[in-house]
Amino acid sequence: MTGPVVRPDDPLLADEAARLSSAYVHVPFCARRCPYCDFAVVVDGDPGADAGTDAYVEAVVSEIAMERPWVPLDAIAFGGGTPSRLPAASLGRIIGALRDRFGVVDGAEVAIEVNPEDWTDRYADELLAVGFDRVSFGVQSFDPRTLASLGRRHGPGQAEAAVVSARRAGFRSVGIDLIYGTPGEGLDRWVATVRRALALDVDHLSAYALTVERGTELSRSILAGAPAPDPDHQADAYEAVSELAAAAGLVRYEVSNWARPGHHSRYNLATWGGGEFVAFGTGAHDHRDGVRARNVRRLDVYLDRVAAGLRPRAGAERLEGEAADVERLVLGLRRVAGVRRDELVERLVAGPAGRRLVAAGVLRVGADRLAVERPLLTDEVSRAALALVGRDLSVSDGDC
């Protein structure tokens, strides 16, 4: 028998997660571009798309071989885009390349983001056979009208059936991603979505506020007069999901993430803890040996560079000294566990912005840790921390 299962918000777990080694693989392909999405995605007709997914898989395998050897991996995460656009055998080929290059520890977490419309019982078995133990479904909503506004291709029943099938197939952890605050969706419809997700007895839940990213179809339609997300409604929606998830036994461990004990995302907890990870594919960001590097986003450029035997980097930055410490602080404060008190934390809480945040009950100073008490104000805390080294939020935001 194993020992007691650790809660995902346990400070010890958070601190240890920062020492895990992980790999991220980006799969950019999507059947269509969702109107709110600004991730590195590729749809038919985009530059490089005609090379096909097999060419991309081979390029990723080549890129993995270019990375210096490292320690065996504790966690592997496939994100997108839509990783489930790839056959399980192709994903297995990439896992094999990671294993050959770095090794993978026994019992490592191997996770994939899946779109419900790609799921079949057979795909479930194939994913398990190539080593996946964790799946998260991009459900976004169980409300047909909200799904239509978000430009999603699946229906509520299809998402529900996929989650049930994943459970039955035997994945160690099954999770759902939801989006709240879609204009026109009242609180009742959001609550119904959350209840339906929780009724599926999921191990993990992510709930993100709909964010209007620059350059997206959503942003253009809002500029042309369509309603924008309402922050007050989003705050109410966040309160509602927090209460319902807690009542269902899910523990919040990051601003937007809840898990049953034992089912937190090791990969995410490692990256929020400032841990090191390698990353492959278009637009992928990594963090190794104190350097944060990012790949080119365009598929055609990525394929050309790899074919020429070059690492497809768009840029890299060595974060040293205080800049590195502040980045670790900003990421660490996204976790419910918060961060250990150290000299930088003392400076933050002694400064004017920090004092105001403590007085307002946004920051909680404990005997040996600092944590954010009001998660919706995490960005304000980040701003105060980054100001200590003269940076702004855009610098350390977004690692997707």
Ligand SMILES: C[S@@+](CC[C@H](N)C(=O)[O-])C[C@H]1O[C@@H](n2cnc3c(N)ncnc32)[C@H](O)[C@@H]1O
């Ligand atoms: C980039 S998606 C990739 C996964 C999958 N292909 C999908 O479509 O759901 C990862 C997650 O980010 C969230 N997300 C992406 N863009 C967002 C936005 N503008 N606002 C809020 N959440 C967003 C969604 O919940 C989504 O499940």
